[in-house]
Amino acid sequence: ETVEPVKLVVGVYHNPPKLRAADDGSPSGMLGDLLVEIARREGWVLQAVSCDWAYCLDFLQAGIIDLLPDVAFTEQRSRDLAFHQTPALYSWSQFYSRSGVPVHELADLAGMRIAVLADSVQYEFLQQQFHQHQVEVELLLTDSIAEGFALVYAGSAQLVAANHYFGQQQAKQYQLQQSQFLFQPTQLFYATLPNQHQQILQRIDAYLVEWQQQPDSPYYQILQRWSGTQVETNRLARSYWTLLAISGVLLLIFGGGALVFRWQVAEKTRHLQASEDRLNTILNSVDAYIYIKDMQLCYRYVNKKVAELFKSQIPDVTGHNDYAYFDHATAKKLQYHDRQILEQGIREVREEENTISDGGVTRTFLSVKLPLRKPNGEIYALCGISTDITEHKQQQEAIHQLAFYDALTQLPNRRLLLDRLQHAFDLFQRQQQQGALLFMDLDHFKDLNDTLGHAVGDELLIEVAQRLQGCVRKCDTLARLGGDEFVLLLQELPGSVERACQRVQVIAEKVLQCLHEPFLLQQHVHQISASIGIAMLSDGDDCDELMKRADMAMYDAKSRGRNRLRFFNQSMQVEVTQRTTLTNRLRQGLERKEFFLHFQPQFDERDQVLGAEVLLRWHHPEHGNYPPAEFIPVAETTGLILPLGRWVLEKSCQQLAEWAHDPEKQHWQLAVNISPRQLHDGHFVDEVQDILQQTGAPASQLMLEITESQLLEDIDEAVSQITRLAAMGISFALDDFGTGYSSLQYLKNLPLQQLKIDASFVRDILDDSSDKAIIKTILALGDSLELDVIAEGVETHEQYRTLYHMGCRQFQGYLLGQPGPVEDLPA
Numbered sequence: 001e002t003v004e005p006v007k008l009v010v011g012v013y014h015n016p017p018k019l020r021a022a023d024d025g026s027p028s029g030m031l032g033d034l035l036v037e038i039a040r041r042e043g044w045v046l047q048a049v050s051c052d053w054a055y056c057l058d059f060l061q062a063g064i065i066d067l068l069p070d071v072a073f074t075e076q077r078s079r080d081l082a083f084h085q086t087p088a089l090y091s092w093s094q095f096y097s098r099s100g101v102p103v104h105e106l107a108d109l110a111g112m113r114i115a116v117l118a119d120s121v122q123y124e125f126l127q128q129q130f131h132q133h134q135v136e137v138e139l140l141l142t143d144s145i146a147e148g149f150a151l152v153y154a155g156s157a158q159l160v161a162a163n164h165y166f167g168q169q170q171a172k173q174y175q176l177q178q179s180q181f182l183f184q185p186t187q188l189f190y191a192t193l194p195n196q197h198q199q200i201l202q203r204i205d206a207y208l209v210e211w212q213q214q215p216d217s218p219y220y221q222i223l224q225r226w227s228g229t230q231v232e233t234n235r236l237a238r239s240y241w242t243l244l245a246i247s248g249v250l251l252l253i254f255g256g257g258a259l260v261f262r263w264q265v266a267e268k269t270r271h272l273q274a275s276e277d278r279l280n281t282i283l284n285s286v287d288a289y290i291y292i293k294d295m296q297l298c299y300r301y302v303n304k305k306v307a308e309l310f311k312s313q314i315p316d317v318t319g320h321n322d323y324a325y326f327d328h329a330t331a332k333k334l335q336y337h338d339r340q341i342l343e344q345g346i347r348e349v350r351e352e353e354n355t356i357s358d359g360g361v362t363r364t365f366l367s368v369k370l371p372l373r374k375p376n377g378e379i380y381a382l383c384g385i386s387t388d389i390t391e392h393k394q395q396q397e398a399i400h401q402l403a404f405y406d407a408l409t410q411l412p413n414r415r416l417l418l419d420r421l422q423h424a425f426d427l428f429q430r431q432q433q434q435g436a437l438l439f440m441d442l443d444h445f446k447d448l449n450d451t452l453g454h455a456v457g458d459e460l461l462i463e464v465a466q467r468l469q470g471c472v473r474k475c476d477t478l479a480r481l482g483g484d485e486f487v488l489l490l491q492e493l494p495g496s497v498e499r500a501c502q503r504v505q506v507i508a509e510k511v512l513q514c515l516h517e518p519f520l521l522q523q524h525v526h527q528i529s530a531s532i533g534i535a536m537l538s539d540g541d542d543c544d545e546l547m548k549r550a551d552m553a554m555y556d557a558k559s560r561g562r563n564r565l566r567f568f569n570q571s572m573q574v575e576v577t578q579r580t581t582l583t584n585r586l587r588q589g590l591e592r593k594e595f596f597l598h599f600q601p602q603f604d605e606r607d608q609v610l611g612a613e614v615l616l617r618w619h620h621p622e623h624g625n626y627p628p629a630e631f632i633p634v635a636e637t638t639g640l641i642l643p644l645g646r647w648v649l650e651k652s653c654q655q656l657a658e659w660a661h662d663p664e665k666q667h668w669q670l671a672v673n674i675s676p677r678q679l680h681d682g683h684f685v686d687e688v689q690d691i692l693q694q695t696g697a698p699a700s701q702l703m704l705e706i707t708e709s710q711l712l713e714d715i716d717e718a719v720s721q722i723t724r725l726a727a728m729g730i731s732f733a734l735d736d737f738g739t740g741y742s743s744l745q746y747l748k749n750l751p752l753q754q755l756k757i758d759a760s761f762v763r764d765i766l767d768d769s770s771d772k773a774i775i776k777t778i779l780a781l782g783d784s785l786e787l788d789v790i791a792e793g794v795e796t797h798e799q800y801r802t803l804y805h806m807g808c809r810q811f812q813g814y815l816l817g818q819p820g821p822v823e824d825l826p827a
């Protein structure tokens with residue numbers, strides 16, 4: 001079944017270059033060709049009917065033709081005809097005359113013979129204007145536009161009014177010139193009778209919408225073919241048209257002469273005054289700043305909004321330039337750009353930040369500016385339309401701020417950081433421009449936050465952000481990822497990795513130092529520290545990996561005792577992987593009961609056993625024995641030390657309970673190592689009490705070994721726990737004594753029983769005089785504080801003798817007894 005093609009009878013009148021008949025009678029010209037192209041695509045069959053304009057319009061209304069191109073939209077026509085939505089062309093009208101007929105204003109037309117197309121929009125408009133302003137003219141109605149041009153050429157009329165498309169192309173041929181009197185901007189459409197060809201109009205509309213958005217579409221190709229000049233894209237054409245609509249109106253009011261603004265109409269006719277009033281009402285009620293500046297950039301016209309902005313009256317602004325109203329920098333900038341427009345004859349859209357001199361308020365404007373030209377093309381003024389977009393910009397900025405900045409510290413957030421990092425990374429890959437990523441975490445921030453409250457925590461974070469910002473350069477990015485995690489992206493570092501690393505180290509140390517300075521928070525001085533992990537841009541293959549690596553390095557710094565910096569490197573990566581494996585094995589080991597205890601005896605100076613130190617041992621079925629120095633730190637960071645430590649305590653207490661029944665051993669003490677995690681775990685005291693109760697071990701025989709460094713973490717908390725345990729009869733030994741920062745203050749405050757000289761001092765006691773001096777001091781300290789002092793790691797007789805002569809009376813070490821099963825302890 002074949003579908004009948006759509007047949008359309010099209011009216012064609014002579015209005016080149018917009019519309020004309022081709023040699024074979026078919027529609028041609030801009031709108032004709034466009035229709036032919038659309039019909040070709042749609043499969044419509046066009047049948048052209050050649051007619052003069054007024055007849056064409058009649059034919060359309062009578063239903064003789066289906067479609068008429070090039071119909072200007074008017075209110076009245078919209079009642080009788082149907083139009084599509086998107087204008088096919090934008091047009092306006094001008095007068096054309098033989099040389100020497102000046103038209104500056106409506107009143108200049110009085111007494112003239114003016115040719116105009118019958119039934120045209122120009123005719124309607126002019127007739128109405130002349131009538132309204134009581135300007136007497138003789139209108140000669142023509143059947144075609146060309147006829148009007150011919151009348152002027154022949155001297156039968158002084159002027160012809162026509163659309164500028166026709167005028168631009170045809171005026172020369174008739175030796176006519178265009179006047180600067182622009183009027184009546186119109187939008188041109190294809191028209192049909194209402195409700196008859198709805199679908200046709202819809203299809204035409206669809207093509208117009210699509211093609212007007214594509215600069216290389218058939219639409220622009222056709223327009224260009226017929227206009228012979230470069231056609232701007234539709235958006236520009238439309239704004240140009242809009243501006244012309246306004247500036248045309250301005251010209252209508254002000255006339256065109258050497259100065260557009262010589263406003264004499266008021267004196268000439270009171271009707272024109274009325275017209276001015278009406279137009280001014282329009283111009284003054286638009287939400288835009290409209291102005292005209294002359295070649296010296298003095299204002300010649302401003303609307304009410306401009307006058308209000310300048311806190312002045314409209315007439316007072318005339319003759320002044322921007323220096324009178326804006327601050328110096330703004331005026332200079334405005335004049336610079338305005339001059340370019342006048343000199344180069346360009347139209348410009350620009351965002352301007354203008355500061356009003358009175359009050360110094362800065363506002364943002366979107367300004368469209370274009371030069372105004374005389375008929376000979378000479379530029380004589382600049383027309384500008386500016387819209388205040390300050391609020392819009394502020395909203396945009398607020399949204400930007402929310403999306404890319406941290407609300408608490410106003411530092412860039414993760415999203416912005418990642419963006420900058422990507423940029424830095426690209427630069428590094430292209431130009432080997434080194435950079436570094438520093439992950440910073442405040443040590444024990446959580447404790448501060450929990451104890452002092454979130455308000456103080458927030459205050460600290462804000463101050464930290466400010467301090468950090470003081471340590472970095474403009475080209476660096478300091479971001480906050482949340483919590484107490486800050487990231488610093490350093491860019492533009494010196495070429496070689498070594499030099500770059502050195503520089504980064506210096507910066508990171510500076511950061512550590514500046515964070516270590518005391519903070520004053522709510523009248524209290526707080527001291528904090530931070531741990532920094534560093535990855536160089538050369539350390540990873542992408543941003544994700546770099547972030548992870550800097551993070552890893554930061555954790556490494558933390559686990560090495562905080563307040564320090566660590567660089568990421570490959571060996572660290574290996575370490576991290578091993579650590580994960582070890583964690584999994586530890587967990588399994590606990591379940592599979594792979595742990596056991598060794599006991600290393602401790603002696604007095606008469607070789608009598610005082611007891612033993614309990615040492616944890618782990619035998620893995622496949623990997624053999626793991627040294628405690630390797631797995632204990634991992635157990636500590638993962639928290640596995642808590643169940644592990646509990647198990648050690650239980651076993652030790654069971655042993656003590658057993659010895660309690662043995663008269664030879666009931667005086668033996670067991671020294672059990674306690675990890676910092678255990679001591680700072682809130683349940684530790686209760687746990688020890690439970691274990692003592694359950695096992696029946698005498699508390700007096702249990703000694704807990706703590707290290708100096710673990711005390712330092714939170715001295716007040718530690719003292720309170722230790723005091724509570726000591727009250728239960730448990731004694732305490734301070735392990736590794738001498739390696740940390742000893743503070744007499746806490747030594748006095750703690751219920752200690754024993755100081756343990758670290759094995760490292762004992763090892764070098766024979767060769768290193770400073771180690772000897774330290775041991776002496778520890779012994780003297782023990783003496784004065786009435787504490788026992790035990791030397792650990794005694795391996796040789798010489799060491800033993802030297803220690804003895806120095807006054808040491810308790811010993812532990814391979815010389816006297818290796819760690820081993822409980823059965824191996826000497827009786």
Ligand SMILES: Nc1nc2c(ncn2[C@@H]2O[C@@H]3COP(=O)(O)O[C@H]4[C@@H](O)[C@H](n5cnc6c(=O)[nH]c(N)nc65)O[C@@H]4COP(=O)(O)O[C@H]3[C@H]2O)c(=O)[nH]1
Pocket residue numbers: 600614615616627628629632645648673674675705735736759792793794795812813814815819
């Ligand atoms: N070179 C030398 N070394 C000697 C000598 N005498 C003893 N040692 C070793 O020195 C370490 C003494 O333990 P530590 O200083 O408390 O140091 C301990 C302790 O800090 C930790 N640790 C061991 N067991 C536990 C435990 O149950 N809990 C906790 N939290 N830590 C433990 O592991 C560390 C290492 O333990 P171990 O490898 O068993 O190493 C033990 C012991 O075997 C000697 O004459 N020469």
